[in-house]
Amino acid sequence: MRFLPDGLGLYIHIPFCAKKCKYCDFYSACFCESVYKNFFTALVREIKTWGKRINRAVDTVYIGGGTPSVMGADIIPLINAIRENFSLLPGAEITTECNPSLDVSFLESAKSAGVNRLSFGVQSGDDARLKTLGRTHTAADAAFAVNAARKAGFENISLDIMLATPESTVKSAKADANFICSLSPEHISAYILKIEPNTAFYAIKDKLNLPDDDGAARQYLAVCELLESRGYSHYEISNFARAGKESRHNLKYWRCEEYLGIGPSAHSFISGERFYYPKDLKAFIGKAEPVPDGTGGGKEEKLMLSLRISDGVPTNRFSGEALKKARRFETAGLIKISDGRISLTDKGMLVSNSVITELLYEDL
Numbered sequence: 001m002r003f004l005p006d007g008l009g010l011y012i013h014i015p016f017c018a019k020k021c022k023y024c025d026f027y028s029a030c031f032c033e034s035v036y037k038n039f040f041t042a043l044v045r046e047i048k049t050w051g052k053r054i055n056r057a058v059d060t061v062y063i064g065g066g067t068p069s070v071m072g073a074d075i076i077p078l079i080n081a082i083r084e085n086f087s088l089l090p091g092a093e094i095t096t097e098c099n100p101s102l103d104v105s106f107l108e109s110a111k112s113a114g115v116n117r118l119s120f121g122v123q124s125g126d127d128a129r130l131k132t133l134g135r136t137h138t139a140a141d142a143a144f145a146v147n148a149a150r151k152a153g154f155e156n157i158s159l160d161i162m163l164a165t166p167e168s169t170v171k172s173a174k175a176d177a178n179f180i181c182s183l184s185p186e187h188i189s190a191y192i193l194k195i196e197p198n199t200a201f202y203a204i205k206d207k208l209n210l211p212d213d214d215g216a217a218r219q220y221l222a223v224c225e226l227l228e229s230r231g232y233s234h235y236e237i238s239n240f241a242r243a244g245k246e247s248r249h250n251l252k253y254w255r256c257e258e259y260l261g262i263g264p265s266a267h268s269f270i271s272g273e274r275f276y277y278p279k280d281l282k283a284f285i286g287k288a289e290p291v292p293d294g295t296g297g298g299k300e301e302k303l304m305l306s307l308r309i310s311d312g313v314p315t316n317r318f319s320g321e322a323l324k325k326a327r328r329f330e331t332a333g334l335i336k337i338s339d340g341r342i343s344l345t346d347k348g349m350l351v352s353n354s355v356i357t358e359l360l361y362e363d364l
């Protein structure tokens with residue numbers, strides 16, 4: 001098969017968590033040793049199958065979930081299987097998500113396996129808020145885990161913060177952001193809580209005392225300002241990074257580049273085709289094939305995704321009518337037009353879906 005020199009992004013989904021967080025709708029099951037062992041065998045089988053099917057160089061690997069740190073030392077044979085079956089390019093970004101309440105020996109295993117980027121779901125620096133969210137860690141656990149990661153030699157760490165949580169205010173969101181900054185990560189992801197069906201929060205959503213849309217917007221804008229003042233560049237709607245520390249793997253999604261996802265619920269985009277493994281652990285172990293999910297990578301999708309990132313889109317990609325509308329959005333402070341490119345401002349990122357839809361509507 002033809003060897004393609006461009007780098008593929010590889011996503012691995014580890015569908016286990018010690019306990020389900022109350023807001024989470026990611027596909028994961030409670031950890032059980034015997035099921036996990038069968039899953040791991042199936043995962044390596046799928047890595048081998050795909051390695052034979054597509055001979056591609058890989059330049060980013062992202063191990064997500066679920067809670068990949070439940071793998072413990074198995075992260076070593078996992079990365080070895082990837083190296084043996086794909087051509088992992090020198091300097092590839094290899095990320096694993098971690099729970100702040102992890103066993104720190106996982107960090108040593110990850111380091112020796114060649115993982116060079118960690119992402120911790122810290123979410124808040126307030127123990128009461130963490131408890132409300134159903135997280136198993138405390139703020140002290142998060143600080144301990146990040147410190148242990150530094151000791152283990154990790155120089156590229158991302159931390160998540162969650163905004164608009166129950167009972168939260170601008171003051172509490174800023175306190176959480178200050179806590180995250182005090183841990184000096186290279187990258188920060190800031191998400192506004194969305195109450196999704198099939199979560200514990202969904203059943204009690206009217207009793208959660210959540211901020212309204214304006215309150216959530218004020219938290220987001222305050223945290224954007226705080227993080228930018230601390231030297232983090234706001235390079236995507238929910239993502240901030242020190243110079244050169246943007247997530248190379250996630251940029252592939254927003255740039256409509258190709259990626260392969262392995263594991264139950266993992267999605268792929270290769271040669272213009274989208275497909276995914278069903279959210280079914282048992283079926284994955286039993287060798288379920290990925291399900292086709294249509295085609296992708298068209299002009300509309302590319303523009304939509306490119307507008308999510310701060311680089312934006314060259315103005316010459318838009319028609320005269322769309323540009324007129326863009327200038328009106330610029331006056332309203334929702335977009336910036338500079339150096340021949342259109343991009344969203346912080347305020348525009350808050351209402352990105354409507355701004356993007358309006359611009360594309362004029363163009364397509």
Ligand code: SF4
Binds near residue numbers: 019024065067121
């Ligand atoms: S938020 Fe993370 S740790 Fe919590 S249940 Fe979801 S995947 Fe698991």
